[in-house]
Amino acid sequence: MFENFDPREGKRLQILNEDGQINSDLPKLPMLTNKQALHAFKIMVITREADDWAVSLNRQGRMPTYPPVKGQEANSIGSLMAVKNEDWFVQAFRELGGLLIRGVPLTQHYLYFLGNEMGSFYEPEKYHVLPISVPISSQLPHAVGLAYAEQYKGTDNITIVFNGDGGTSVGDFHESLNFAGVWNAPVIFYVQNNQYAISVPRHHQTASTTIAEKAFGYGFEGVQVDGNDVFAVYAATKLAANHARKGNGPTLIEGFTYRLGAHTTADDPTRYREDQEVADWIKKDPLIRLEKYVLNNKLITEQQIVTLKKEAKKQAHAAFEEADNFQKESLDNTFRYTFKNIPPILEEQLEQRRELEGGLK
């Protein structure tokens, strides 16, 4: 389906260029409508504000370690817009935009990074989202299993799963793509290649020219898209989703992107990358170019954008306060969810712990 964009020929799919213009000379591709483009923009604005706010909260000591999404938003926003609500969304950990597209409250995301397990409670019937997976790439097999289950149940739901460029080195990446190929599973592997795994640059991660080309070794297609172009991300995902839904199996999408911020708030990226590199990528910021697009196409006015950003900031602040005031997990809850029913041996430990904590209060 991506004949015109074979990564082995050095091709990368870009629709919206850095100037906010739609590239001409492209074959026919699924396109975001104006309404969708505006929605993508709005979600990207709130994602950016929420992300920045988390980083500054961390500096204020009100938020533990947080991994910023800045610069990568188009990847999960564009791709989540290209699938339906019943399709499983398996997160890595930099998909805040996608979560908001899916309708997950921002509060929940904050709650998770505030260190509350309820941040991973995604109402299953409602969101079809898997929680953040901390061990890199270990979520990939889950996606393949979910895809199998949907196929088994005879639904037309597909699964989209994310990981990073670093994550392509992990055995799970290989095994998952391989299983998916053999099972012809309806799954999209979306790699956010943001050029670094913490401090380790992409070329220390793998010697292949692109990540997308790895797909061919598993018997299916891979495509590299400009991950800062929400149109390209949308188009590729839409094609891959249709492909999977029709029973034609998996696809690998490499979103070529950049993490503008630190790996996490505990990281100092100046140790391992050049200012110039960051400056070059800032020009490619997905938000800037989408803003140009919605303005050029008169989907919104400058003034409305100012308001939108102000609103977004407010929303982020409110969501954080809500999360911060959320009920803390109790001692009982730290035991109760180990199993469906607490076995006697654990009940006894809980009792002992209650006694210890009581004894100290």
Next chain:
Amino acid sequence: MFENFDPREGKRLQILNEDGQINSDLPKLPMLTNKQALHAFKIMVITREADDWAVSLNRQGRMPTYPPVKGQEANSIGSLMAVKNEDWFVQAFRELGGLLIRGVPLTQHYLYFLGNEMGSFYEPEKYHVLPISVPISSQLPHAVGLAYAEQYKGTDNITIVFNGDGGTSVGDFHESLNFAGVWNAPVIFYVQNNQYAISVPRHHQTASTTIAEKAFGYGFEGVQVDGNDVFAVYAATKLAANHARKGNGPTLIEGFTYRLGAHTTADDPTRYREDQEVADWIKKDPLIRLEKYVLNNKLITEQQIVTLKKEAKKQAHAAFEEADNFQKESLDNTFRYTFKNIPPILEEQLEQRRELEGGLK
């Protein structure tokens, strides 16, 4: 280096065809001399006899589970002839022919399958062989590490490591090829694709058309060779070895072959494969075609072959008797090699065990 044999174009390297004829129209490739071809033949004969003997010993109850090599001999024989003695040879478990090329006594192979740890004692300075690795593909990272060590020490030694088609599904396969690519490590990955992993056919193992093409996803070349053609195996390995030795990094070689016997003596292959398939592959037997070659080229006479086979059988029988009479591992030895020096806690356990065993004698 394998431009003319790109597996992605459906090409497979064959030099000696099933009729024992050298294919014409081939580009210039490293060729076995007559002397080498005869040596390969002799080793293949003894490998076949030794292997058959192990299988019948198992039926007689004198040999525990044994995995036959029959039909695959050319892979390890041809490739081990293409490297030098100081190059590391990392086994999977069907490389008896290669071991004999390396000069390892047949006795040692039998000893291993008789269940004696001394069967894995390969004098390090002499053989540069790693012991059989039971967990599929877990030996691959060791090969990459060895290759790194040789590079680090500044030698020109390379490493050749084997695994099976089933083994390509394991995460270690991916991680090892990936590390090797990034480190530009002097290593050859040799996959014996014998079409099955126990009962699981190759197409249930991976959806890629060939195994060889997987190499390109790691930034280096892969080639598929007729694994029943000792000339093709030799040529590909020789090219890959030179490539690695010159500092140009790894290569993946897929030997397209077939296991004529059972997976192990505990296996009944009629459960999962057709007689016709086996019959077709018997015609491609690497020994038959090499025998035709050495006869056609008058490197040996029919009579000499009869003698050779008789001698080989004798050798096998003698080697087995030697292995069977080898000193059994003592109680002390089952403890002594856990660490360089036995710690007190283990010394005490040994003492207790001595007492228990003594108490029963």
Next chain:
Amino acid sequence: MQALTIISAVNDALMTEMQNDKNIVTFGEDVGVEGGVFRATVNLQKKYGEKRCFDSPLAENAIVGTALGMAMGGLRPVVEIQFSGFVYPAFNQIITHVSRMRNRTRGALTAPMVIRMPYSGGIRALELHSESMEALFGHIPGIKVVIPSTPYDTKGLLISAIRDEDPVIFMEPKRLYRAFKQEVPEDAYTIPIGKAAIVQPGTQLTLISYGSQMKEAKEATALLQKEGISVELIDLRTIYPYDKSTILESVKKTGRLLVVHEGPRSFGVAAEIIAMVSKDAFEYLEAPPTRLTGADTIFPLPSAEHHYMIHTAHIVKRATEVIRYQP
């Protein structure tokens, strides 16, 4: 009723439950056409089709990881690890996901799945085909670990494991796979996870074992009985969450404890049982609680495995010492 071996009881449990619940799928290496290298899944593919019983590529990590995905997607996977010595590639999935999904998501997603694997030694097998490393699983919060020792228990415990809403590691004593037959009901039945069995009541010594080692434990119990020594033999059956109350009740009665298992001694199952008893039945202990276990060594290749295995006579010897102990 039918007389079944342990291995056929595994197959029977799967046959029975797959009939009852169409969300059960079973897969792993060679489980489809081949029916498993030990024949545990034989005829399942024929009966239930390729979507419910099938071969996977060779990758234990992905077998467990995809099974978890299926479980979260509403299926009930029962996967086979060909030998317990090959489960280690799946450790990451087990520890970081399978055992935690319920807790991580506060119950939104769960992992009702079974990971079956043959374990235990003494069958003259290749390296890594003989180990007994159940204690590793016992230490992982969030999973249950079950080990049957009879055909009857095998069927009942496996069905319980499949019906359990939490992940269960189900370790099968391969040395006993075909060692003996026992009457096993044709219908489905369950044996509760977390309950030990008092195989033989007794008064002078509590002898605890499980799985493959139960054969020798039973023999030793019988031999000791002949010598007039009354042993209470307990089959642990569940390694986690283990049955504290049955153990404590027994030790409080006998005052003496011997725990026997194949796996390595240090940080093994016996350590846990003895630590628990030493605390909770401290005043009842009349002799040092004793372990008879495998050594902290690599399980030997076949020609020396007799140096590792625990024989009936060893149990008799240690039991006698514990019983004869006088402060």
Next chain:
Amino acid sequence: MQALTIISAVNDALMTEMQNDKNIVTFGEDVGVEGGVFRATVNLQKKYGEKRCFDSPLAENAIVGTALGMAMGGLRPVVEIQFSGFVYPAFNQIITHVSRMRNRTRGALTAPMVIRMPYSGGIRALELHSESMEALFGHIPGIKVVIPSTPYDTKGLLISAIRDEDPVIFMEPKRLYRAFKQEVPEDAYTIPIGKAAIVQPGTQLTLISYGSQMKEAKEATALLQKEGISVELIDLRTIYPYDKSTILESVKKTGRLLVVHEGPRSFGVAAEIIAMVSKDAFEYLEAPPTRLTGADTIFPLPSAEHHYMIHTAHIVKRATEVIRYQP
């Protein structure tokens, strides 16, 4: 002499030994340019070059597996696992190869290598950044498991680990990485693996702990001392092979034992120590040997981690109970 934290003692040990032995290489995720996310390997690449200190791709399994290859090839790799919660992908390499190569080959090939990793909780970290699963390693025959608790011990033990001819799992108490400084010699020195330290001699209770939990154990010892209770505090330092004789000598003197650690209780380190003591010092025990450990639960996310952690007051409470115990 220099005053160092534990994390700088790690760095110092590497600096010192890499100078002494050019076969030492160190690698892992972010250990090169970045110098490790905790800065354990900072300046090593600058000083010793990219061939001796470098980043690897993100794959713990291959990090350990290639390190083993290097070790067999004559190098002395010291690899870093970024957090102990990410070591599980490497379990297969550790159990099926690293721990066995010497035994498998009857000494022809060996695995002199160190696998370093920060462990322990209480630092408000993300999931899987807080666990203490050392008991898993303790149960694997063929590896040594070392956990220091002070800067001085860190340098001495790490150098011992590097010089050891066998593989060592070196777990670093990350909660204490920067907690305090101690005088540490600039030259190389070793502290023997397998020897516990008597941190404070005492007569009424043997209190055993190690690693991250030593801080609270020391505080509790001091508090109890103020109340006139004499505690013998032992820092285990080596989990395997652990120091039986120091433990037994102490318990035989005090008659009372409390073992404290962060990791889960069941099948944990305390179980082993108590099982051993219950057998080998049975007649000396005047009170039930007691465990104070983490629970058999998933380590909570930051906002509830205080429900998991063991505080000084908890130790004081349990210690007092053990001391007050009357049969």
